[in-house]
Amino acid sequence: MAQSLILETDEEARTLARRLIDTARHGALAVRDPETGHPMVSRVAIATDPEGAPLSLVSDLSHHSRALKSDPACSLLLGEPGARGDPLTHPRITLIATARFLPHGDPGHAELAAHYLAQHPKAKLYIGFGDFALLRFEVSHALLNGGFGKAYVLEPADLTPGA
Numbered sequence: 001m002a003q004s005l006i007l008e009t010d011e012e013a014r015t016l017a018r019r020l021i022d023t024a025r026h027g028a029l030a031v032r033d034p035e036t037g038h039p040m041v042s043r044v045a046i047a048t049d050p051e052g053a054p055l056s057l058v059s060d061l062s063h064h065s066r067a068l069k070s071d072p073a074c075s076l077l078l079g080e081p082g083a084r085g086d087p088l089t090h091p092r093i094t095l096i097a098t099a100r101f102l103p104h105g106d107p108g109h110a111e112l113a114a115h116y117l118a119q120h121p122k123a124k125l126y127i128g129f130g131d132f133a134l135l136r137f138e139v140s141h142a143l144l145n146g147g148f149g150k151a152y153v154l155e156p157a158d159l160t161p162g163a
Contacts, residue, residue, distance in 0.1 A: 005149075005151055006151050006152060006153055007150065007151060007152050008152075009152050009153070009154055009155075009158055012146075013144055013146060013150075013152040013154065013158070014154070014158050014159075016091055016144065016146050017093055017142060017144050017152075017154055017158065017159055018052070018159065018161060020078050020079045020091060020092065020093045020144075021048060021052065021054060021078060021093065021095075021159065022048060022052070022161075024046040024054075024078040024079070025045065025046060025119075025120075026043055026044065026045050026046055027043070027044060027046045027054075027076045027077055027078045028041050028042070028043060028076070028077040029041065029042050029043070029044045029056070029064055029074060029075075029076050030074060030075045030076070030077070031064050031067040031068055031071070031073075031074050032067060032070075032071050032073070033063070033067055034066065034067055034070035034071065040063065040064065040067060042062070042063070042064040044056045044058065044064070044076075044135075045057060045120055045123070046076070046078065047115070047116045047119040047120055048119070049112060049115060049136060050112075050115055051160075051161075052159070052160065052161040053136060053137060053138070053139065054076060054078075054095060054097070054136075054137040054139070055112070055115075055116060055134060055135065055136055055137070056134070056135040056137075057116060057120070057123055057127060057132055057133075057134055057135070058132065058133060058135050059126075059129070059131050059132050060131040060132075060133070061131055065133075065135075068099040068101070068135070069101070072098045072099045072100065073097075073098060073099075074097055074098070074099050074137070075094050075095060075096050075097065076094070076095040076097060076137055077092060077093070077094050077095075078092065078093050078094075078095070079091050079092030079093055088148075089147050089148050090147065091144070091145060091146045091147055091150075092144075092145050093142055093143065093144045093145070093154075094142065094143040095137060095139045095142050096139065096140050096141050096142065096143070097137040097138055097139045097140065098137070098138045098140065099135055099136070099137060099138075100135070100136045100137075100138055101133045101134070101135055102133060102134040102135070102136060103133040103134075104128075104130065104132075104133070109134065112134050113127055113134060116134060139156055139159060140156070141153060141154065141155055141156070142154040142155075142158070142159060
């Protein structure tokens with residue numbers, strides 16, 4: 001039987017995962033194209049909600065919004081390569097999630113929009129447009145690559161701020 005290369009989740013992995021989520025300003029969102037069934041990736045702006053969960057602002061006009069309304073299962077890749085060295089040695093996290101839309105007028109939208117704008121003030125130009133909605137990512141688990149030889153599987157409790 002092959003030995004697992006996944007390490008036991010420890011405090012260092014939890015801290016790195018939180019840092020990657022908390023510092024992300026954009027990420028790669030993977031969805032399934034409802035027309036072809038093929039995977040599709042888009043770059044989206046990322047913030048966190050008051051509980052530390054990933055949050056985005058998306059337009060109904062975007063292909064990824066239409067895809068998520070058809071099938072809310074998605075994944076979100078966060079983490080940027082550093083200025084030097086091999087990009088594959090820098091930490092990154094893939095969040096396996098379900099996308100939940102929070103359109104204008106829904107309970108909590110105004111408060112969450114204000115929270116989003118605190119992290120992305122330039123979004124003030126379009127956050128009020130009728131075709132834009134906030135998008136919450138409900139994470140089922142995460143795959144953390146902390147660099148060479150540092151692979152972890154994290155559960156939602158591992159990603160809770162202060163956990």
